[in-house]
Structure formats: structure tokens, C-alpha cells
Amino acid sequence: MGYRAYRLKDFWQRRRMLSAAAIQARAVHERELRVIVSTTHEHTRTETLAEGSDQDMGPGQLEDIVQLIRPDGSRAESPGFDPWVADVTDDQLVDLYEDMVVIRRIDTEATALQRQGELALWAPLLGQEAAQIGSGRALRTDDFVFSSYRENGVAYTRGVDFGDMLKVWRGIASAGWDPYAIGMATPAVIIGAQTLHATGYALGCTYDGVDSVAIAYFGDGATSQGDVNEAMVFASSFQAPVVFFCQNNQWAISEPVGLQAHRHISDRAPGFGIPSMRVDGNDVLAVMAATRIALDRARSGGGPTFIEAVTYRMGPHTTSDDPKRYRPADDLEEWGRKDPISRLGRLLESRGALTGDVTKRVNDKADAVAREMRAACVALDKELDPMMVFDGVYEEPHSGLERQKSQYAAYLASFEGGEQ
Amino acid sequence: MGYRAYRLKDFWQRRRMLSAAAIQARAVHERELRVIVSTTHEHTRTETLAEGSDQDMGPGQLEDIVQLIRPDGSRAESPGFDPWVADVTDDQLVDLYEDMVVIRRIDTEATALQRQGELALWAPLLGQEAAQIGSGRALRTDDFVFSSYRENGVAYTRGVDFGDMLKVWRGIASAGWDPYAIGMATPAVIIGAQTLHATGYALGCTYDGVDSVAIAYFGDGATSQGDVNEAMVFASSFQAPVVFFCQNNQWAISEPVGLQAHRHISDRAPGFGIPSMRVDGNDVLAVMAATRIALDRARSGGGPTFIEAVTYRMGPHTTSDDPKRYRPADDLEEWGRKDPISRLGRLLESRGALTGDVTKRVNDKADAVAREMRAACVALDKELDPMMVFDGVYEEPHSGLERQKSQYAAYLASFEGGEQ
Amino acid sequence: MTQMTLGGAINSGLRHALADDDKVVLLGEDIGKLGGVFRVTDKLQEEFGPRRVMDAPLAEAGIIGTAVGLAFRGYRPVCEIQFDGFIYPGFDQIVAQVAKLHYRTRGKVKVPITIRVPFGGGIGAVEHHSESPEAYFAHTAGLRVISCSNPQDAHTMIRQAIACDDPVLFFEPKRRYWLKGEVSEELGADTLPMGSARVAREGTDVTLAAYGPLVPTAMDAAAAAADDGISIEVIDLRSLSPIDFSTVEKSVRKTGRLVVTHEAAQSGGIGAEVAAAVTERCFDWLEAAPARVTGFDTPYPPAALEEAFLPDLDRLLDAVDRVMGRRNSLTGWKATA
Amino acid sequence: MTQMTLGGAINSGLRHALADDDKVVLLGEDIGKLGGVFRVTDKLQEEFGPRRVMDAPLAEAGIIGTAVGLAFRGYRPVCEIQFDGFIYPGFDQIVAQVAKLHYRTRGKVKVPITIRVPFGGGIGAVEHHSESPEAYFAHTAGLRVISCSNPQDAHTMIRQAIACDDPVLFFEPKRRYWLKGEVSEELGADTLPMGSARVAREGTDVTLAAYGPLVPTAMDAAAAAADDGISIEVIDLRSLSPIDFSTVEKSVRKTGRLVVTHEAAQSGGIGAEVAAAVTERCFDWLEAAPARVTGFDTPYPPAALEEAFLPDLDRLLDAVDRVMGRRNSLTGWKATA
Numbered sequence A, B: 001m002g003y004r005a006y007r008l009k010d011f012w013q014r015r016r017m018l019s020a021a022a023i024q025a026r027a028v029h030e031r032e033l034r035v036i037v038s039t040t041h042e043h044t045r046t047e048t049l050a051e052g053s054d055q056d057m058g059p060g061q062l063e064d065i066v067q068l069i070r071p072d073g074s075r076a077e078s079p080g081f082d083p084w085v086a087d088v089t090d091d092q093l094v095d096l097y098e099d100m101v102v103i104r105r106i107d108t109e110a111t112a113l114q115r116q117g118e119l120a121l122w123a124p125l126l127g128q129e130a131a132q133i134g135s136g137r138a139l140r141t142d143d144f145v146f147s148s149y150r151e152n153g154v155a156y157t158r159g160v161d162f163g164d165m166l167k168v169w170r171g172i173a174s175a176g177w178d179p180y181a182i183g184m185a186t187p188a189v190i191i192g193a194q195t196l197h198a199t200g201y202a203l204g205c206t207y208d209g210v211d212s213v214a215i216a217y218f219g220d221g222a223t224s225q226g227d228v229n230e231a232m233v234f235a236s237s238f239q240a241p242v243v244f245f246c247q248n249n250q251w252a253i254s255e256p257v258g259l260q261a262h263r264h265i266s267d268r269a270p271g272f273g274i275p276s277m278r279v280d281g282n283d284v285l286a287v288m289a290a291t292r293i294a295l296d297r298a299r300s301g302g303g304p305t306f307i308e309a310v311t312y313r314m315g316p317h318t319t320s321d322d323p324k325r326y327r328p329a330d331d332l333e334e335w336g337r338k339d340p341i342s343r344l345g346r347l348l349e350s351r352g353a354l355t356g357d358v359t360k361r362v363n364d365k366a367d368a369v370a371r372e373m374r375a376a377c378v379a380l381d382k383e384l385d386p387m388m389v390f391d392g393v394y395e396e397p398h399s400g401l402e403r404q405k406s407q408y409a410a411y412l413a414s415f416e417g418g419e420q
Numbered sequence C, D: 001m002t003q004m005t006l007g008g009a010i011n012s013g014l015r016h017a018l019a020d021d022d023k024v025v026l027l028g029e030d031i032g033k034l035g036g037v038f039r040v041t042d043k044l045q046e047e048f049g050p051r052r053v054m055d056a057p058l059a060e061a062g063i064i065g066t067a068v069g070l071a072f073r074g075y076r077p078v079c080e081i082q083f084d085g086f087i088y089p090g091f092d093q094i095v096a097q098v099a100k101l102h103y104r105t106r107g108k109v110k111v112p113i114t115i116r117v118p119f120g121g122g123i124g125a126v127e128h129h130s131e132s133p134e135a136y137f138a139h140t141a142g143l144r145v146i147s148c149s150n151p152q153d154a155h156t157m158i159r160q161a162i163a164c165d166d167p168v169l170f171f172e173p174k175r176r177y178w179l180k181g182e183v184s185e186e187l188g189a190d191t192l193p194m195g196s197a198r199v200a201r202e203g204t205d206v207t208l209a210a211y212g213p214l215v216p217t218a219m220d221a222a223a224a225a226a227d228d229g230i231s232i233e234v235i236d237l238r239s240l241s242p243i244d245f246s247t248v249e250k251s252v253r254k255t256g257r258l259v260v261t262h263e264a265a266q267s268g269g270i271g272a273e274v275a276a277a278v279t280e281r282c283f284d285w286l287e288a289a290p291a292r293v294t295g296f297d298t299p300y301p302p303a304a305l306e307e308a309f310l311p312d313l314d315r316l317l318d319a320v321d322r323v324m325g326r327r328n329s330l331t332g333w334k335a336t337a
């Protein structure tokens, strides 16, 4: 017996006692994974790039990708992935469609609020709706999300309150929501840091004997950070039930993904002992299937999985950014044709599921959400009590800070009562 | 044209102007690399490990490895690697043998010096002689080494002065030698940090238009550090002429390599766009061939290469360590049979190249080196002038430090002249 | 003399440095086509090409560590850290390598690396975009730490930093990037050295020491105090390692009173060092304990609270009143801890 | 009461913590079978199993970041950093996450993480194995920073740190690991709180504030000074964030003189904060400027020079002479800068 097995001995013993049902399920997903793994093998053949070729094959390209809905709305078959979304009814597809329309509206509305001075900043997710909805909707409420700042679509699937969603962007909080209320940590601004948190949380789930899973969202740029790589090392070493979900939206602010990677981003994880999948991130069904596969592996003791969802950031990095300085004009056109919402719309249309009624219902919902969000936004205080600056630094009293607080209170009080 | 190609345009243009000879050489090594890359592909099939099997297949195992000299001293054939050492004569093999015998003696002598209180500490390289000599002897003097603390064998190949080699271990310097004198940076104690330095240095070589190469030595444990992964990202992104040379000696102090990795360590680099090789680190010829391949790729504009030399740390982590607390007893026996020196000895014997004369010459040389080293060691001051504590912090004067220095000089002076 | 913004003056300083020495290379996130998120490197890649002005992968340790390797090879890298709060992933490379390599090798290896850090608050940003980490670096032997407060210094000091054979952390007061002023691009023998403080305004009653973004605030305070009959001498420290204590000492021996201010948290901030060192040097001249006006010992708060956090005119004048022994907010205040 | 070494007392404190609360988990390099390079976790993995006492891959950011995730899930991780100089790769996770998560979420997420750091010099080690990085963390709001100087405190304080709902950096004076003393394993209502300083020896002439490895040195100095007729009050600060200034203040109001000592570099060290804050609080009581006896503003030197670098009995007594106005090494010394 190797030392690894020795070290994790009771860990495995517990695993072996998994119910027969789980083992059954596992057998299924292992078959699936073979499909995936061999896809991964194909990618390792693009070795030529590292050889210094200037062929136009890079981490942003779409070859060898898992796709269930083509840009034209037709359904592509994938024996490895189809079974994982076989249960998705047309009604459920409509729900996904609605989700995507709604978060696109959220995005538009928030951008408008920013332009109108109600928000200080916004990081649009335009173009990434399928990646966020397809994965977010695959989660259970007891799963836990660790995200970056752009995952407002995921937050929506977790049921976040709109006011809470906007607090950070309005500048009145460093984090808007209670992580435990919605099963989603407050977004990490430090690129990549959250991937380690997800790994630790996942390890805690194993220790607790529950089959909840942690999922870490991060960008293509983040994959260059040491933290993300260390997270893969730790997740693999501890076989933590974590899903690494990389939205490769092709840009890290102004830097194209080709600066971060010369190979598909999904090619990295297997070297860490983590199976990976590369899916069309603008295909909500493919994303959902991949996420379900990964979640199932994690729940049944299979350890971490890496998903690269290839998509495109159609907007600016944030409302402060000016992509005209760096983004080739025809990119938008090209990726506009791959739009996640219209392709699902076309599929639904072809199935007769997108009736006028449905369209109206969806649009009404989006309008309602936008109204609700705007109302929630302007209802949020813009000015806070200055003494709040001291709130929540520590859980237990800290004499140094107490003193500063007391002095500052005296300072504020000295303004009262006019000239002294 | 992709953005990457755009960004690096003049870089590639320069590359294309490489001499016909270099192109020729490159064609050769690309053929070699195909061999290697497909070896790597084989490894990706050990996916099962990440699935939670407790099979004894881990990053310390020797399957699928490049080997030119078998443990019994017989010569194994490898169409991919043989041409790279075809020029190595028996005399040169004897030189490599001598090198290994000498550095083993250095190791023994230094350990003895430590036991006798002449050195504070020593990090033995016992068992890793082939990995260090085979790679070190493949380098040109204008190449540059960035190493960790255990690479005394590599330092020997760079011609380091014995006194300089021992200064750190005697506690009289933070670094013993002048990096520019021997083309080797002073060892990094912070695990992994030097891999980034090698990457930056290599980039500088490219900028300078020279074909010198930087080589980074690090351990299996180091591969878990963010820095090492970021070095691969940067090296790949900038196509820096750097060789990543990992001595997988199976241990990071008390932690077995299986804790750091569930897959072969060499499997990681390809995901970063860096071709990798996995060689028997106890086989001096295989190590030399692999290093030459990597150096040649780097020199001719092929970018970074990763080498995993699988070996075993036969001694303690350092003279302060007690491996009995963690190392399985039979490991030493097993790896003793794979000893790098005796296997080369057997090969030489089988060719009649290890005559009594030669053996005597080699042993005499080792004795002489040991004597020289001991003499150099005890000749080094053990006590230094206290004022030296201030030397070399800055290149230009720093008023704050000058003041402390002046005050400390006054303090020291206050002891002179007896009672005040 | 040309009218420039503070950010523009750094841009022009970088351009000079790139033109003067082809060993100077710039490395950072988004510094190429985008010209940096604050446009401080605007057009430099276009002018000097992608080798001299390199967009780096998104990893700060990678940026600093690569710069160390370039320095080994004789280059003079200038790294941009996009925002103060993103310097920490590179902290190990800065503290363990950049700061120590010269000492480690007894000067055999020179480390002429400049690390540019837009720092400080007041721009209404989200978390990690408004921090003041300078004290960490000033406490780290082997580094030099400087900060500019006006376009002329910004221009001069970035060029001095790059020309310096030691590693320099260059803290740029981001909320003053748009501050305008006349800039001379001639550096001469009479140019103030990088390590020197500057008396920004002479005065006789109180010495007010500031650096970076708070120098303009300190100048405002001095103007306001003058109306009140109090004469403040404002010192722009400029260098935080070393600190030019002879200039501060001279001032305090004249005024007998010191107020020091910064945005960073109070405990263990630069103000502690200034207060301690000035007390050591000027104990017999001091009329009152040196006072510190700083950010609180809290993380940087959300934007809506930053006004409370940041030292401002009123808080400075309150401290001036304190050291003058005039009625102030702590008059009658009772310590609880 | 049992006789224990300081290291053994931490080991026993960890054992109590593991036994008392199954949410406590240990995470670090070589802490399992090896029991840590200083054997502080000796036998704990054997007793509590490899899930409670986890050998981690070799990556400090990974260790701290994983601990943050475990804390999110309700665990109380205790991380070991093998040596002081290896904490920097984890600096970002400590400063940007561990320190700020509670504030960021206004207390929704608790971060009861303890980070154990063997620190300081005097053991003849190679580079990066003798550093004193505590000031970086004391300057970081959101963290608590403590250090022990004797077996009883070592035992008590590690348990208090783990029980504390805030993140705690626990600095262990590695050269005192073998110091022996009586240890009671009963923690009661009268146990000194974690944040309190302790008067280690009473005195009337000079207050000498120290922490961690230099407390025994300070005690020696007090004994030697007593022979000379000088009465030193030694304060073991124990906590560096917060610093228990009311205890220090009380002492200085009595003695009128302060010497503060640490191994870390002087500029921006804990001593600067202590000197500045004590001056603020006790200006009218001070007979002399507070004096600092510290490591120099250099990287930690090679072992053969560490005696010069480290504060010792003579340097402490020299500073005592200085604050007492007696002849000392700086009598007649002329500043050049």
C-alpha cells in the first residue's frame, strides 16, 4: 500500500462504505469521465503551440469543445453529456431561458444605474449568461459558491436579495450579503484567492460527512495566479469535493487569454490529477451537464473536477473600462452570433416552446426584476453613520480599536453644539 | 493572426531568421520531443488515481521513464534519447563517474565536518549524484543556474571554490559565492522562488540576443508552491529559454511526494504549454540526454522545457533531520539497488573502462578534494567583525542605516578602555 | 516647464527612463495597449514596443520574481502593481528576494528594481483598491520607499527611483493623479535627492509631516490655521525609507510640536516611527507629545465611509489644537482603555 | 503543575484544544509523523488521526487559504508556518482574507484561525530561519498578534488563541522552546486574558518592555541592574495587537522611563508603536525619551553575526543608562545623519 493510501486510510474506508446506490452512480459517472478524459487527451496534442508556431490555435478557440446546443439553435448530440440533462423538460428549458433574460436585464439595469450615478461601478456579465445560469442552476442549496466579482448571475440563482447584490457597487458595504443565507461567499476581489477557500470548505464538507460540494468560480486571467494552482494541488491531495469552474471569457481586463496560457486552460488540471472538461460556455445545457457531472463526482467521493466554460466578455471589464483601446472590433460580431440567449431561444422556438405567451411572461418577469432592483437600489442609504467604520473588525473586543472608536466619537461630538 | 502572434510579432520574426543550422537542429529535437510527448500522453492515462484508487501508482513510481543505463549497468536503448549522448566517449563516461564519486565524497566529508562542529548544517545530496552531475555537465559556462540549497553537486560542476561552497553552512555568509563568477545564483532557501528568477533571467538572454539558457533546479515539494506554477505560466507566455529541472527525490522533509501530487510531476508542465520529460534521475546518461534536449530547444528559440528526474534522497533532509521518524526502512534498500554510481561503474566495467588505474585515479581525486575541502573549511573564519552586520544592505548610502551603524560603532568602542 | 498632471508627469518620467537606458523595461498587468488602468503607461508600449513595455500574466509574484531574474541579467525592471491591495501576492518575492538579494550576496548582485504602486483612498473604490501598505515596506530592510505629492516630484522621483541601484517602492497617490502643476524635465545637480524631505511651507508653531496624498491636505490645513494665527511648517517627507529625519528634526527643534499624518492604520504606521524617532532626537525641545492623525486600525472601509476613515482638514486642525494645548476634541475625554 | 519545556507546553495546549473541540484541526508542513521540525506537534497525529492533524502540501498560501475555507465551514484551523521567513508566500491570504473577512461581512463570517509561527533568532540558522515579522501583522487591522515567553504562557495562550473567535498570529520564541518551567493545565476565571501584558518583575526606575524571546534577556538585565542599584520593572507585553497600554502606562507613570526591545528591525517595529503611544499617554511623566533596543535595519545576518544583531544584556543596560541619564555608549556621540 502506498503512503498516500496509508495517510488517507480511514478516509477511504469511509468512502468504501458509501451506499450501493452511490457506487452505482459513481460507475455511471466514471464512464462519463472516460469520455471527457479522452477529450482532454486530444487537447494535449496541440503541443505544437508550445513549440513556437504562430498558428491561430489558442486557449480562446472553440475546437474540441462540448456543445449540446449549436449557435443556430439546433441540438448537438453528445453521448457523454446528454444523459446528464435527459431529465430537463422543455418547461425547465424555458426557466433557464427566463433566468438568462432576467440576468441580462439585471446587467443592463445595473449599468444604467451606474450611468445615473446610483452605483459607483458595475462589472457586467454580458455574454456569460449561460455559463452562470447553467452552472448555478445545477447546484443544490446546501452547496456553497465561492466566486469572483462578476458572478451576479450565479448570485441570482442563489436567490440573493437585489439590494444586497448592489451594496458593494453602491459603495456602502465591502460585501453585500450573508454568505450563509444563500450558500455563497461574498465575492473575492483578490484574483484567485477564493479557489483555496472553496477547497478548504469542501474538505470541511467531507469531514462533516455531508455530500455538499463547494464550487469556485474564477476567470481565465485568474489561472495565472499561484493561489489557483495551489488550490488544485490541495484539492487533488485531499481529494476535496470541489468544482473549479473557470469562465474563460477571453479577457483579463485588457489582456487576452493567450497571454495567460498557450494551451487550453482545461489542459492544466489533469496534470494536477484533476479531470477536466471544456464546454461551450454559451450553451446553457452543456454547462449544466458538465456541472452536474462534476457535482456528482464530488458528492460520491470522486474528488475535484475542473470545468472550463469558453465564453466571451461582450461588455467592458467594468463600467470604468474602455475596451475600445484593446478589443478587436470583429470579436463582438463573431461572438454575437454565438449568443447564449438567442441560441436557446431558437432551440425553444424549433420545439414550439417559445410561444408569444411565454415570451411575454419572460419579458414581464425581466421588467419586474429590473423595477424591483432599481427600487431596492435607490432605497439603500447612500450615506452611513461614520461610526460604522469601526463595526465588525473583530468578533471580540480589541482595546486599541475601542480607544480609537471612543476618541473618534468624541471628535464627532465636538462638532455638535457649534463653535467651541 | 491571433493576438499572441501579434504581441510577439517581432519576437517570432527574429526567430525565423535563425540560421539554417539551428533550424536543422530544431528539426531533430522536435522529432525527439514527439517521442517524449507521447510518453507524457501515456501518463495521462493514470487518471484512475485521481478517482480515488489506492493502487500503488504514484508520482514516485518508475514506470514509463526514460532510462539509458539500467540499474544492473546494462545499456538500454532509446531511439529518442540515444542520439543526444552518442558523442559521449568512454573517457567522458569515466569523467562523469569521477564527478559522481567526488561529490559523494564531498557530501560525506561535509557531513563529517558538521558532526565535528565545523559546519552548522549540511543538506546531503546522497543518491542524487546522477541527477546533478548529468544535468550540470550538460550546461555551458554562459548558461546560468538558479538552484535550491541541495545542489552542491551542480555547484561543483560550475567550478565553485570549496570555501565558498561551505560558507553558508558554516554560518559566516548568507550566500557563499559570486553568482557571476560561476554562472550560478546563490541558492534560494524560500522554496520555489528561484524558478521565477530563472524565467526572468532567461527572458533577459532572449532580449540580449544570446543563446544562453537559464536552468532552475527545485524539488518535488517545490512543485506545490504558487511561484513554481507562475514560473511555468510566465515562461510559457514569454517563451523564455529556461529549463525547469525537478529532482523528484520523493521527499519534502518528511512529506512523501504523494502528498504533493497524485500524478507524475512531469505531467503538469504540458498543461502550461511546456513539453516535459520524465527520466531516471539515477541514470547520469539519461539525465544528460534530457538536459541537452531541453537546452537545445531553449537555445534555438523553442522555449521552456520541464524535466523530472526521478531519484531518491538517501540521506536525511539535512543533518538536523531524523528520517527514522517517517521513512519506511525498505525504501533505502530498494533505492540502494538503483544507485547511480554503481550502475555507471558496472557499465564501465562491462566495457573494460574501469581499470584498477582508473579506480585509483578517481579515488585519489576524491581524497584530494575531501582534503582540499576540509582545509578550506577550517581556514574560513568562524568569527566575523561585528560591524560586518551592516555591510551590503544597500548599494547607495541610506541615512537611517548609517546612523545605526555609527551608533553601534560607538557602542562597540565603549567596551574598549575598560570600566568607564 | 510644462503643465502636467501628476499621472502624466510619471508617464513622462517613464518615457525618459526608457529612452535614456535600454536596460529599463516595464512589466505589469494591462500596462500595454490599455496604458494601465490609470493610463500612467499610456502610449509607452506603442513607442518602445512590447519587449520594453510588457503586459504580464495576471500574477504579482510572477511579475516581481521575473523582474528579479531580469535584474540578475543586468536589466532595470519597473513593475506596476495595479492597485495597492494587489501587492500582497508578490510580498514574498519583494521581502525575501528583492529586499535581501543585495545583502545576501554582499553586493555582488544589484537589484535596481522599481515597483510602482498606486496607493491610498479617496476615489470611492471597492475593497482592496484604497489601501496604504507602505509601512510594511518601510519596515523591510533592503528596500527604499518613496512617495510623491506633486507633478514635479512625481516626474523627478520616478526617474531617480529607476536610476537608483537599490530596489525602490514608489507609492503614487492615486487620488492626486489628476493634480496639475508645472514640471521641468531637466534633472540637474541641484535636484532634490530622492531620500530628502522637503519643507513645503515654512512655519514656526507646529511641524506637520505628511507624504503622498495628504500633502495637499496638510497645505490646506496650514492655510486654514494661518487664518487662526497658527503658523504651521509643512514637511513633505517624500522618502519613507530612509526618512530624512535631519530635516524633520530641524523643524521640530524650531516649532517644538509635531503632528504626523497618513492614511494607513495608526498602529505600527509610519507615524509611529516618525513620532518615536523625533521624540528620541528632540525630547528636550518638545512642548507636547507628537500627535498622529491617521486611518483607523480597521480595514479600509466601504466607499461611503471613507470620509470618516481618511484624515482631513478638520482632523488635522484638531490635532494641531491638541499639540498647541488649545481646546480640542479630546479635551475632557476620558480613556476607557 | 507539571514541569514542561516551552515547546512541550504548546504541544500539550494543542492536545487540550484538539480534545476539547472537534472543530479544531491542525494544518502545516511536516506536522504529522515528524511532529514538526521543532516537534511541537509531536504525537498529535498519532493520537488524533490524519484528519485532525494534517500534513499539507508545501505551499503557505495554500495552507492559509484552505484554513479560511475550513473556517467558513465552521472549523477552527490551527496552521503551522515552519519558520518565520516562510510566512510571506501566505501573506496575501493572511492580510487580505484572514484579517478582513470578518469586517468585510460585518461579522457574518467568523475566522477563528490560529497561525503558529516559530520566530526570532539565536539558533545559528541559515537565512530566513531567524526573522521577526510580527510588526507586519500588528499593523494589519483584523488580526490579533501575541507572543509567549515562558512555558505557562505558551500553554495558556495557545489555548486562548484557538478558543478566540478572531484570527490570532501566535509567535513562538523558537530559541526558548527548550526553556523549562512549571505549567498548570487548569485555565480558570483568574487566568490572565490573552490580550493582557504581565508585570514580570516590579521596579521603580525604568520600565523595560519586551516580548517573546527577549523577556528572559530583560529579566537578566533587571537582575544585573539591581546589583548596580537600578530598579527595573520588566513588562512582558504578551500581546502585540492589541497592546495592553494601560499596564505599560501605569508602569511608566511610576518609573518615568521606558526602554522597549525586540529582535525585529527598528524602523517601524513594535518598539516604534510602543514609544509613540507611551509618549502620547505619558508625556508629562517622562524623564527621558523612550529608548529602543532592537535588531538593526538590515536583513537578519548570517549566524556568525547574529550576536551583533540581537539585543542582549549589554545593549539593554546601555539603554537603561541612557534613559537614566548615566554615562552610556552615546555619551559624546555625534550624529552624522
Ligand SMILES: Cc1ncc(C[n+]2csc(CCOP(=O)(O)OP(=O)(O)O)c2C)c(N)n1
Residues within 6 Å of the ligand: A148, A150, A189, A190, A191, A218, A219, A220, A221, A222, A223, A249, A251, A252, A253, A313, A317, C029, C058, C060, C082, C086, C089
Ligand atoms: C491579485 C489581483 N491582482 C490584480 C487585480 C486587478 N484585476 C481585477 S480584475 C482583473 C482581471 C481578471 O481577469 P479574469 O480572471 O479573466 O476575470 P474576468 O474579469 O474576465 O471575469 C484584474 C487584473 C486583482 N483584482 N487582484
Ligand SMILES: Cc1ncc(C[n+]2csc(CCOP(=O)(O)OP(=O)(O)O)c2C)c(N)n1
Residues within 6 Å of the ligand: B148, B150, B189, B190, B191, B218, B219, B220, B221, B222, B223, B249, B251, B252, B253, B313, B317, D029, D058, D060, D082, D086, D089
Ligand atoms: C516557502 C518555504 N516554506 C517552507 C520551507 C521549509 N522547507 C525547507 S526544505 C523543505 C522541503 C523541500 O522539499 P523539496 O522541494 O522536495 O526539496 P528537497 O529538500 O527534497 O531537495 C521545506 C518544507 C522553505 N524553505 N520555504
Ligand SMILES: [Mg+2]
Residues within 6 Å of the ligand: A219, A220, A221, A247, A248, A249, A250, A251, A252, A253
Ligand atoms: Mg476573463
Ligand SMILES: [Mg+2]
Residues within 6 Å of the ligand: B219, B220, B221, B247, B248, B249, B250, B251, B252, B253
Ligand atoms: Mg524533495
